[in-house]
Amino acid sequence: MNTLRILGAYLRRSVLQWLAGRSFIVTLVANQVAPPLIGLAVWTTALPRAGSIASYYVVLLFVRLLTVSYENHTFSNRIYSGELADDLLRPHPVVLQPLGENLALRFWHLLIGLPLMMAAVLLVRVHLQATDIALALPALLLAAVLQFLFTYLLALSAFWTEQAHGVVGFGSTLIFLLGGVAAPITLFPPGLRPWGEALPFRAMMGFPVEIAVSGVTQAEIVGGYLWQVVWVATFAAGCRVLWRRGIRRYTAVGG
């Protein structure tokens, strides 16, 4: 209960903080929406008969804004600047700070991106079933958790290297290429598709979209959820191990 109150305090604080940086958020939102819009333009031209491709990219827009993670900026930079020392002296798990900021940034992305999404829905014929949306919501939640864990894991590299921005940037490229942004996983060549489905990147981005646009069978939905749970557990364990090692190193070399 107390943890939730503290997380809420960080969330409120970050929402207030980013209110002052709203023009920068507009830039961030523009960066996030550009790839799905390009994908929409390219794939609707390339596959004019594939009815669900437009819906796919409009939903992807929504998923992307709700799963954004910038822990290389919000967390790695605190390691580099020494501000992490302030966090270490607070009587709660340190992860609450980046998590609160993550949620605040997602809130602002959604708020600023909402008009754009509504415009996209009006301009493009989006066909969604209520049952598919209901089935996709838990996948969206898991994707949001997974992308935070993945980015946080990569951001922890700041304990060892000054290249954390590059490391996270590489991770973002993998999500773009293999997560269903550059191309839906369903359009991958048959030899690559099983890999695309098993790797964590689809679980972070494309999977909830595929469910929402009825792009997968019931068996594939179950399989996708299993992969999501496996990857959440794997990344959570990875974060725990890396945090322990990183903080040990941080507190051994002078902070």
Place this chain on the structure above:
Amino acid sequence: MTAISVADLTMTYRTPVRPAGLRASIGALFHRRYREVTAVRGISFGVSPGEVVGFIGPNGAGKTTTLKLLSGLLYPTSGLVQVLGHAPWRRDYRFLRQIALLRGSRPLSAPPELTVLDALRFQQVLYDVHDVAFRGNLADLSAMLGLEPLLQRQVRALSLGERMRCGLACALLYRPRVLFLDEPSVGLDVSAVAEVRRFIRDYSAETKATVVLTSHYMADVEALCRRVILIDRGAVAYDGALAQLAERLAPYRLMTVRLSGPAQADWSRFGEVVSMDAGCVRLRLPREEVAAITAYVLSEAPVADLAIEEPPLETVIDRAYRQGMEA
């Protein structure tokens, strides 16, 4: 019962080194070299509850490293450290709720967009301060630190002195039992320094909190601490009463002689001449010879006034830093 107990504490860390130049930079990518730095070497001391202790020493002596070890920011290489019965490096939440570390270089860690009251409210949630206690503590701190006009202001608009006052308020809102202050007066103007010193003295007297502070300004230490721990090259060079520090470090006293008439005396016979103006001579004398030289000067020179003083602490420390503690 001690609030802080330190035994044979050592902190060593590795720092990367390489020669200058492009070739060395490229070589360092493949073969890194490190140098071991011992920031703190085998220090031991104890601090009683309610005591105010000053950590002094030259730059790089290990003061801040020791404070970081005491507050749990650093993991010691060896030795034992206990603060309020806790090993600080474990950063147990019960421990963290009872301590505060305030750094003069960055006294307030709130985002610049927030107001001071936002920052205090945030502290209230983090440290689970009940509403009634929050209002009471805020009223006390506002009165002591003059916070009222600052509460609605954004952190970004505060001067360094105001930041320090607000930082103190945030750090003390939850009434920590141990307060670590790292250079609390750095960058502050004269009146802000006086305010901060007065506040720390009053707070410590009122709450019986244990205070450990580092400062390069001896005036801070003289105003607040009866006891000082002098650290030099990572080791404790002196631990004791501030009053005896000058005696220990400076085996001399200062004699000021005002003359009533012309004197032809060779003053360097009596001691080291510090200054000599018209009608006034200032000498540095060995402690054990002060009485004899005083009698001699009185008998030899036309003395209008004569004063014997302890050398200023600032000067003593400066001399000790430059010449080494053993000098």
